Amino acid sequence: MKKSIIFLLFIFEYATAQNPSPPKLTIKGTAGLTYDGYGLTVNPKTPSFYPARRPWNLVRFNFQPVITYGNFKMPMNFSFSPMRTNFGSAPFGFGNLPGFPKQTVKQWLTNPINSIGFNPTYKWAEVMLGTQYLKFSDLSTGDIGAFGYGFYLKPGKFRIGYFEGVSQQAFQTVTGLASSSGIVDFPGVYKRKIRMAQLGVGKEDVYFAGFNLVKGKDNFNSILNPIIIPTNRATTPDAADNFILSFSNNFKTKMGWYGKSEIATTISDRNTQAPGPSTLVPDFLPFIRTNSSSFRDHAMFAIIGKKTKSWDLGASIKWLGVGYNTMGYPFAQNDRLDYTVNSKFNAFKNTTNVVASLGQRFGNWSVPGSRTKQILANINVFSQINEKLSLNTSYNNFGFQTPGLLGIKNIGNDLNISPNYIWTTMKMSNLLNLSYNWSKYAETVPINITTTNNTHTAMLLYAPTFFNKPNLSPDFSVMFFTNKSSIPSTMNLISTTTGLGLSLPKQKINLKGQLIYTNTSINTSSPSNSILATLGIDYKINKRLKWNTNMTGTFFKFGDELTPPPALLGAHYLESTLRTSLQYKFGKE
Amino acid sequence: MKHSKYIILLTLLIVSHLKGLGQIQANLILNSNPPSYLSDWGNGRAGQLLITAGGAAQVDLIGIKIRTSIFDSNKDLVCKSNINSAQTIALNRGQNTIRMDRVLQLENQQFTALANNLARSGKLSPGIYTFSVEIFDANTGRQIVNTIERxxxxxxxxLPYLLSPVDKSWLxxxxxxxxxxxxxxxxxPLSQEKTTYRLQVFEILNNQTPMQALRSNQPIxxxxxxRTTQYIWRPNMNIKNSMYNTFIWTVQTLDYRGEPVNVQDQNSQGRSEPRVFGICGEAGADKTKCGEGYNWQFN
Structure with missing residues (x-):
């Protein structure tokens, strides 16, 4: 009996030893609330001289949990706001005008201020739902978020991805809106759907090679009444169609070599309603059917470099053809060729750090006689000369010019020298930082009319640290800024700043305050004066909960630079900002 | 005298032809700087063709076909439309207005090698061109109005390139x-008319990519x-100890009407490729370390 019990115990022990403990369900992540409040009081109220530069109230929520169960993982992202403050996308600042329709649920879901996404992952398979910002490559897609669905699979070396979603929801046209510049029309924006696919081979952080396909299309039927004939200037843009096919690759070696390159071709229909077929650009079915508004062009880029512990040297080249256009990077400027050499290294036993780059950009590349040239050169050197003294120096040069006697030139040179001196006494340590910046900017337009701007900035900062009061960190600075233009115009600015940092470790509170007084004079006008006060409170309520608050108040009184009209003599405003954010970390650390 | 009957016949023919011509009068109004994309010529900004049909004779009105050609500054042909496949346009009595896209008939053009730029970009190469319009009777194929050239x-x-602050720099x-x-x-090239640059700077809030900030925030x-290409901004705000210390900026270029300069993606509304910069809050620190390792999530 005893033997059989021992045997049973052995079996049980063996069985339990063979069975791994069941996976645990874990949930961790962050949740938070951020509120930005803004206040502005202007005097006089009319005529308008200082517009509000923030929304009066902006509330944003974020909730980013990650659920893990064995090989299953589900990151979620909920960042959203009930407000609509879009200027760089639809409705382009029209949203606050009286009479403009409120945001629909669909518009809210695809508003770039909101992200609602789920990415359930099991081993090498990922499903993408909701808002996703997918960067497939540098020439296909990466800037624009879309709300939709897709997947990404990584079985072994294979990489297979697909996603489709709405990157821009439709906005109907609205006519006769009253704005500060008179009656305006909102021309509407088409619903834009974007589809993307990637097929390739790769290994995480080692290499990748594959094809990318991106197709973006505006739905012409999504605007019910497009404005064809302008009544108040604006007309509805044409609905567009765009297709990209690219081959991209990248690699990283243990020796420190890295590189990536891509070649891409694009076919675009500027107007999906234009009559077809195109006599210039053949269809590329099943991806895009061309019409009389179609065009096709190419692009390429390449980067190669080597990085070690003490240096990094790389070179890049990028060419975008005159008709290169991708809805994945809607702001990319085409018809250009850029090349750059970047370097970063340490010298003199790591006492000197250098970061430098040199490059050139050609614009209007398709028209050799009218190419624009731009030089981009900058170097930043930091030297720790001895224990007390260090020096930071930087130089930037950019020269933009168009060819010919009637050419345009924009040439800028910036030089900055900033020595830093630290000395210590028995009771305290002292930091003295002087920064001087000289900037010259010359703009030449036909025929030989040159405007020059000479800017000098000098700043002196003193920051003591008291050994017996290590929680206190005051700083004082004074800055002088002057810009003299050949227009002629002169701006002088004197600014003094007092800052104080206070750390209260027992209370888990960090306080930061600042008081800035600025005196600005423009030309012969009487000077403007402003006082800016800020207070920041970082309160670590417990290990998981943090509360950060920033308050800023600015009183600005103009001299006579706004006159005429005489009503604006001595005009002033009081501006206040409150930012408060509560962030909670949950789950096991 | 023996040829007089032929002279009389010829005179009658000429008078008849001139009478016919007198019934159709055409005026081509073409903007000297039309939209750069030929496919945009239908939006009213390129111009229009005005045809006055009718007159004293009150004959039955006819359908017309239009043939257009574009020549470059060397008088070399860039494209010519195919008259056989041109649409027939029925004229109403009185004044007829024909949109420029229907005059141009981009879908019906036969292009020469000089249209290479059009195939690549939807735009002709920059330069001076001559636009030629011939109007034919759709039934007889007879040219009914003298060739019009504009x-x-x-x-x-x-669009402007953003120069300073340099992309991904730390101030x-x-x-x-x-x-x-x-x-x-x-x-x-520099516009003959007034050009206005609209400078927009956006704060990048926490949990936002730079492009998300540009597309969703109110500009600070x-x-x-x-005209000028420099602006000194006095922020008058808490930059040093702010929660957000990165920014994205762009310039929107507006023409003399205040409308964005036309670019390929019309949703970008004439905005230049944006750039980002950050504020380096560490006083007296090694500036080469500013933003080291920071992931801009920006191309």
């Missing part, structure tokens, strides 16, 4: 909180600058 200037604008907080200088290149600076 000269236009093809201008392909290059010293103590100086940036008083003044930040923005510089960009001019619109190329939104100002209009005429």
């Amino acid at each position: 000269v236009f200037n093809q201008i392909n604008y290059v 010293d907080a103590n100086t940036a909180q008083s003044a930040i200088t923005f510089r960009w290149s001019s619109l190329v 600076l939104d100002t209009y600058v005429d």
